[in-house]
Amino acid sequence: MNLKNISIALTVLVFGLVIMLFMQKGNYVNQGREHYEKTTANSFKGNSMVLDLVNNGIEMNKQTWAVACGALQTVKNTQDMAKLEAKFFPMTKGSNSIANKTRRFEASSANVIVSYFGKVEENKTTGVKSLADLQSVDVSVLLGKVAPAAETEESADEGEE
Amino acid sequence: MDTKKLKILVVVDVVILVALFVLLKSLQGGYMEQAKRTANEQETAYLEKNTQVLVEQWRSIDQYGMAWKLVHTVLSGAKSEAAFGPALAAIEADKDARFKQISHIYTGVGINDKVQNGIFEKAGLAQGSILLKNEKNSKEISCGKGCVVKFDYAKGKLKNVDYSALVQYDLSKTLKIEKPGEYHFE
Numbered sequence: 248m249n250l251k252n253i254s255i256a257l258t259v260l261v262f263g264l265v266i267m268l269f270m271q272k273g274n275y276v277n278q279g280r281e282h283y284e285k286t287t288a289n290s291f292k293g294n295s296m297v298l299d300l301v302n303n304g305i306e307m308n309k310q311t312w313a314v315a316c317g318a319l320q321t322v323k324n325t326q327d328m329a330k331l332e333a334k335f336f337p338m339t340k341g342s343n344s345i346a347n348k349t350r351r352f353e354a355s356s357a358n359v360i361v362s363y364f365g366k367v368e369e370n371k372t373t374g375v376k377s378l379a380d381l382q383s384v385d386v387s388v389l390l391g392k393v394a395p396a397a398e399t400e401e402s403a404d405e406g407e408e
Numbered sequence: 409m410d411t412k413k414l415k416i417l418v419v420v421d422v423v424i425l426v427a428l429f430v431l432l433k434s435l436q437g438g439y440m441e442q443a444k445r446t447a448n449e450q451e452t453a454y455l456e457k458n459t460q461v462l463v464e465q466w467r468s469i470d471q472y473g474m475a476w477k478l479v480h481t482v483l484s485g486a487k488s489e490a491a492f493g494p495a496l497a498a499i500e501a502d503k504d505a506r507f508k509q510i511s512h513i514y515t516g517v518g519i520n521d522k523v524q525n526g527i528f529e530k531a532g533l534a535q536g537s538i539l540l541k542n543e544k545n546s547k548e549i550s551c552g553k554g555c556v557v558k559f560d561y562a563k564g565k566l567k568n569v570d571y572s573a574l575v576q577y578d579l580s581k582t583l584k585i586e587k588p589g590e591y592h593f594e
Contacts, residue, residue: 257421279443287588304517319483357516391512
């Protein structure tokens, strides 16, 4: 009787081991898959984020450059500049510094240009001063230099358009 | 069942058990090794392919940055045809400035120095010149993937700069990071 029990137990063990034999491959496949999926998902997420962030950053950067280069081609005074800025950035206005004869346009802290003008003009009817005779457009910020050469000291955009 | 048959069954069971155990252990090592190897191989292949997109983006933005800088330089005063070559050469040669200009865009969108340096280590800067065409009265430069800027001259003076491709620049159309494929154990 005792021998019979032992033989039954051993036979059950044999079947158990056979089942384990077939199952163990599946376990390792799952482990490999889990590791692969975790690693590649992290990479996909991280790199996609970098790709998208930079592409989005380029959107604003290229429009700021377009304002700077467009200004060199078409802008004569700050009124023209304001129109050009509004074409690319309807929600953002530049600000004049009459004292420095500059106009600063800041689409974002990373996208800033400063236009230099040669003359201050005054509307005799309204008394509003504006700048004319565009000399140059400073793109130091777009080039990654710390800050543009001139900062505005006052905002005098009112009454331009 | 008589005792003799039971004894034979027990012996056979024990032999099979030992054989199965040995087989189990030997396969276990093999499967473990195979799982590690295949996962690592497929992960490395995906990461390389994936990172290559960021490398292309970085180099493309280098060309984009140089192109804008050249357009700005030309429009700011270097308007003679003779000034074009030296202006381009100066921009291409200033590698620190090129890096700063790319890095500025990445920093501006919140990508830290560590990530930037990781991409830069693999990408470096765009290789070769961006000059595509250098004929009398007509020059063309590459401004990144699928982007060309054209400079037209007449009698040695600038006639027109067509940088519309730069204004429409959109890398999201050409660069994509693909989702990882299925894992294969084989």
